[in-house]
Amino acid sequence: MNWKSEIRILFWIIFFLVFAFFMPLEQVGFRNAVIASLDLLRWYAQEHVVLCLIPAFFIAGVIAVFFNQSAIIKYFGASAKKWLSYSIASVSGAVLAVCSCTILPLFSSIHKKGAGIGPAVAFLYSGPAINILAIILTARVLGWEIGIARIIGAVIFAIVIGLVMGFIYRKEDKAKAEEQMKFSDSEGGISFKYSFMFLLVLILIMVFSTVSEPANGAYKGLLEFLWTNKWTITALLGVLMAYLLINVLRVNWNWVAAASVPVIISSWIAPDPLITFIVAIVAFVILTLLHGNESKEWTLSTWDFAKQIIPLLAIGIIIAGFLFGSEHGDTFIPGIIPDNWVGNFVGGNSLSANLFASVIGAFMYFATLTEIPILQGLLSLGMGKGPALALLLAGPSLSLPNMLVIRSVLGTEKTVVYSLLVIIMATLCGLIFGAIS
Numbered sequence: 001m002n003w004k005s006e007i008r009i010l011f012w013i014i015f016f017l018v019f020a021f022f023m024p025l026e027q028v029g030f031r032n033a034v035i036a037s038l039d040l041l042r043w044y045a046q047e048h049v050v051l052c053l054i055p056a057f058f059i060a061g062v063i064a065v066f067f068n069q070s071a072i073i074k075y076f077g078a079s080a081k082k083w084l085s086y087s088i089a090s091v092s093g094a095v096l097a098v099c100s101c102t103i104l105p106l107f108s109s110i111h112k113k114g115a116g117i118g119p120a121v122a123f124l125y126s127g128p129a130i131n132i133l134a135i136i137l138t139a140r141v142l143g144w145e146i147g148i149a150r151i152i153g154a155v156i157f158a159i160v161i162g163l164v165m166g167f168i169y170r171k172e173d174k175a176k177a178e179e180q181m182k183f184s185d186s187e188g189g190i191s192f193k194y195s196f197m198f199l200l201v202l203i204l205i206m207v208f209s210t211v212s213e214p215a216n217g218a219y220k221g222l223l224e225f226l227w228t229n230k231w232t233i234t235a236l237l238g239v240l241m242a243y244l245l246i247n248v249l250r251v252n253w254n255w256v257a258a259a260s261v262p263v264i265i266s267s268w269i270a271p272d273p274l275i276t277f278i279v280a281i282v283a284f285v286i287l288t289l290l291h292g293n294e295s296k297e298w299t300l301s302t303w304d305f306a307k308q309i310i311p312l313l314a315i316g317i318i319i320a321g322f323l324f325g326s327e328h329g330d331t332f333i334p335g336i337i338p339d340n341w342v343g344n345f346v347g348g349n350s351l352s353a354n355l356f357a358s359v360i361g362a363f364m365y366f367a368t369l370t371e372i373p374i375l376q377g378l379l380s381l382g383m384g385k386g387p388a389l390a391l392l393l394a395g396p397s398l399s400l401p402n403m404l405v406i407r408s409v410l411g412t413e414k415t416v417v418y419s420l421l422v423i424i425m426a427t428l429c430g431l432i433f434g435a436i437s
């Protein structure tokens with residue numbers, strides 16, 4: 001009998017029994033926190049799982065199955081040229097409109113493919129942090145000073161945190177580099193060109209299907225056009241994906257045509273295009289599982305990422321909602337931690353204010369762009385510009401759900417080191433920015 005495992009099980013049984021026994025259900029604050037956790041989970045499931053997370057899992061599957069391992073090693077490997085690997089990793093967010101959770105399957109896939117710990121972590125941080133739309137919106141809503149500081153800080157962050165992680169775990173990277181010497185450039189399935197095409201089509205599907213209705217202001221004409229026609233563009237990208245299945249993965253065109261029938265029918269009769277999108281995903285999964293070794297391997301790899309990440313994300317989102325509340329659109333449900341605490345502790349530009357903003361940002365969950373209206377409200381209540389930048393730099397790229405998944409990929413020690421580096425760097429940047437602004 002494994003006594004360590006049995007004791008761990010006993011601990012969790014006792015923990016949940018004690019928690020259930022002493023739950024203060026009669027307290028309004030506790031009930032609100034429970035509702036907030038479930039509301040945040042529901043909102044995430046409605047807004048992010050189908051349109052963001054599932055495409056991200058398929059993107060991770062493309063990287064894991066189609067991309068030649070030597071290509072990943074060439075640009076992100078432990079022995080790759082640092083100026084090249086960190087340059088690519090630190091600006092990756094410019095083409096990925098993702099949040100701290102959507103980046104996780106992509107990070108996990110390049111890490112498993114052999115990326116060095118430094119470039120992989122730089123990619124992990126920069127993915128959500130250097131979202132072009134978020135940078136533009138930050139500058140327009142919160143001011144150009146914070147907008148410029150955010151993009152400069154995020155790029156520097158990604159490089160510095162990656163370099164520090166690479167230095168701390170240099171022995172591990174050295175061993176990985178020696179192991180990677182065994183791989184040849186000839187390894188892999190389909191060519192890099194077609195692998196990149198699969199990757200690009202999936203990224204574009206994820207980007208266009210999540211375009212939001214624009215507010216008044218610059219770029220409204222372009223954004224309104226994209227928003228009005230986003231499902232048409234997504235459908236055309238789906239046709240391009242069908243072409244790739246037939247001509248690259250050699251899936252029989254008759255089966256692709258048959259799989260397209262329910263998608264076309266649902267587009268005619270379904271009141272919500274999201275239903276058609278879900279039907280297309282189901283048809284795609286069935287098609288790839290039944291036909292072709294590479295396409296089947298792609299879907300199975302996608303499932304491996306999903307089953308590893310989704311349960312941890314769900315647990316993390318529930319905990320984050322319980323602690324910090326749920327805020328999206330016009331909805332705000334307070335968590336167990338009073339929201340006025342945040343406003344009271346982040347005024348001015350003291351070390352404690354910047355540190356508090358960094359810690360809160362690191363543990364809260366921010367969907368893409370939601371950090372901006374939250375900060376706008378906090379600034380109106382007296383939050384200092386330094387703590388505001390600290391929260392912007394720590395928040396979008398790190399969260400409690402994010403930490404749980406990173407731990408499953410990197411282990412507890414590396415996750416703690418990475419989280420501390422983000423908090424420390426965000427605090428320092430906030431102090432500097434607050435002093436000169």
